[in-house]
Each structure stands twice: as structure tokens, then as C-alpha cells.
Amino acid sequence: xxxxxxxxxxxxxxxxxxxxxxxxxxxxxxxxxxxxxxxxxxxxxxxxxxxxxxxxxxxxxxxxxxxxxxxxxxxxxxxxxxxxxxxxxxxxxxxxxxxxxxxxx
Amino acid sequence: xxxxxxxxxxxxxxxxxxxxxxxxxxxxxxxxxxxxxxxxxxxxxxxxxxxxxxxxxxxxxxxxxxxxxxxxxxxxxxxxxxxxxxxxxxxxxxxxxxxxxxxxxxxxxxxxxxxxxxxxxxxxxxxxxxxxxxxxxxxxxxxxxxxxxxxxxxxxxxxx
Numbered sequence: 001x002x003x004x005x006x007x008x009x010x011x012x013x014x015x016x017x018x019x020x021x022x023x024x025x026x027x028x029x030x031x032x033x034x035x036x037x038x039x040x041x042x043x044x045x046x047x048x049x050x051x052x053x054x055x056x057x058x059x060x061x062x063x064x065x066x067x068x069x070x071x072x073x074x075x076x077x078x079x080x081x082x083x084x085x086x087x088x089x090x091x092x093x094x095x096x097x098x099x100x101x102x103x104x105x
Numbered sequence: 106x107x108x109x110x111x112x113x114x115x116x117x118x119x120x121x122x123x124x125x126x127x128x129x130x131x132x133x134x135x136x137x138x139x140x141x142x143x144x145x146x147x148x149x150x151x152x153x154x155x156x157x158x159x160x161x162x163x164x165x166x167x168x169x170x171x172x173x174x175x176x177x178x179x180x181x182x183x184x185x186x187x188x189x190x191x192x193x194x195x196x197x198x199x200x201x202x203x204x205x206x207x208x209x210x211x212x213x214x215x216x217x218x219x220x221x222x223x224x225x226x227x228x229x230x231x232x233x234x235x236x237x238x239x240x241x242x243x244x245x246x247x248x249x250x251x252x253x254x255x256x257x258x259x260x261x262x263x264x265x
Contacts, residue, residue: 065205066142067215077218086144104135105205 025097063101119257125154141219152226217243
């Protein structure tokens with residue numbers, strides 16, 4: 001079991017480094033993870049993606065594919081990559097406190 | 106630390122697509138898209154029959170071979186019946202749609218929007234007497250093998 005320190009708390013993470021427990025997450029933790037990932041400021045557009053990812057994970061047990069993300073969140077592929085340059089689904093999942101999505105698309 | 110961290114991560118890939126069948130095209134597209142999803146830089150280079158996947162009039166008609174393809178498990182003479190390849194391809198596309206794998210045209214657009222560069226091979230373009238206008242709008246350029254290697258600086262090159 002590994003943990004990381006975020007905002008003075010020890011928080012459990014999985015082997016990808018994503019939060020293990022949904023309940024450890026809150027918006028301050030998200031902002032903290034985002035800055036560790038090189039995203040200084042989470043905008044409304046970032047939050048749209050993050051909240052969509054969390055909702056999908058809670059409802060379906062897995063995060064959405066990039067294709068579903070763009071079709072259903074209203075953010076197109078170009079913007080998505082601009083918001084999360086180092087891999088949108090992967091980074092948004094980490095910031096959103098859910099596991100990395102399992103889909104290949 | 107987990108073992109996976111001891112190796113240098115893949116930073117860039119250049120994927121060459123030389124075949125125009127469904128199973129020739131999709132693995133490369135999935136790999137290119139998957140690379141971008143992981144934050145890996147990616148190039149796609151289409152050559153020979155692979156160019157069907159970026160040619161406007163053929164990219165919506167990418168089929169699986171039902172003859173000469175033992176893995177389809179269809180007897181050769183049956184596979185040769187008119188419409189058999191189109192039928193088998195439609196069935197496969199339906200299964201792929203369930204997995205959220207888009208049709209070729211949409212997939213190419215998505216991959217390009219994700220920041221993957223798309224090139225056609227100059228030698229093949231000349232051989233098939235094609236022009237830039239024959240390709241879909243996502244094709245960035247028609248390039249020589251030398252330019253391909255320049256574009257691939259620092260990349261792992263994958264031939265499919």
C-alpha cells in the first residue's frame with residue numbers, strides 16, 4: 001500500500017498513483033493534484049471534464065473513453081487535449097480522484 | 106517501487122500503415138490514439154494500400170478480407186461470394202462500435218485533433234497517381250521517406 005501526502009494528509013493511492021478511495025477526494029485535493037501535474041489553475045472547463053469523469057465512474061464503475069467524453073461533455077477533442085496536455089482521460093481521472101479508465105479508446 | 110518504473114517511458118511513436126484492410130488499419134489507429142491518450146507524441150505515416158484509410162473516396166469502405174484470411178474461419182469459396190466481405194466488415198464494425206471504436210473517418214479526425222500528425226507517402230502517392238485533394242483534410246502533408254525519418258526523430262518506429 002502506498003500513500004502520498006496532500007494538504008498535510010496521508011492519502012492512499014493505487015499502483016498508478018491515483019486515489020484509492022473516492023471519499024478522500026475533495027476540490028482542494030483536486031487542485032493540489034492538478035498543480036503536481038503541472039496544471040496551475042483549474043478552470044470551469046477543467047471542472048466540467050473532471051465532474052463528468054467522476055459521475056461516469058460512480059455510475060458505471062469505469063471512467064469514460066475519450067470519445068464518450070468529447071461526445072457527452074460538450075468539450076471537443078482539441079480543447080480536451082489543450083486542457084490536459086499530457087493525456088486527458090488519464091490526467092482528468094487522477095485529478096478527479098478515480099482510477100485510470102480501462103478503455104482503449 | 107513498482108518494476109515498471111525502472112525503464113525509460115515511451116515518449117514518441119511513428120506508426121507506418123501499409124495495409125488497407127480493416128485489420129491492417131485499426132490496430133495502427135488504436136495505437137496512435139492510445140499514444141496521445143497517454144501523452145505520447147505520435148505520427149501516422151500511410152503508405153501503399155494503407156493510404157485507403159486517408160483517401161476520401163475509400164476511407165468509408167475499409168473491409169476485412171474474407172478470402173485468403175484463414176483466421177476468418179470462412180471456407181474460401183463462401184468467402185468469395187459477392188457481398189461477403191462487406192457483410193463481415195459491417196458485422197465487425199458493429200462490434201467495434203459497442204466498444205466505442207469509431208468508424209475510420211471519425212477516428213482519423215479524432216486522432217488528428219488529439220495532436221497526431223498524419224502523412225501520406227510520396228512514392229505511393231506518385232505510384233497511384235494521387236493528389237493532395239484526393240485525401241481527407243486531416244492529412245498534413247505528403248512526404249518522402251527522408252522527411253519521414255526526420256519527423257520520426259526520437260521516436261519508436263512501428264510498421265503495421
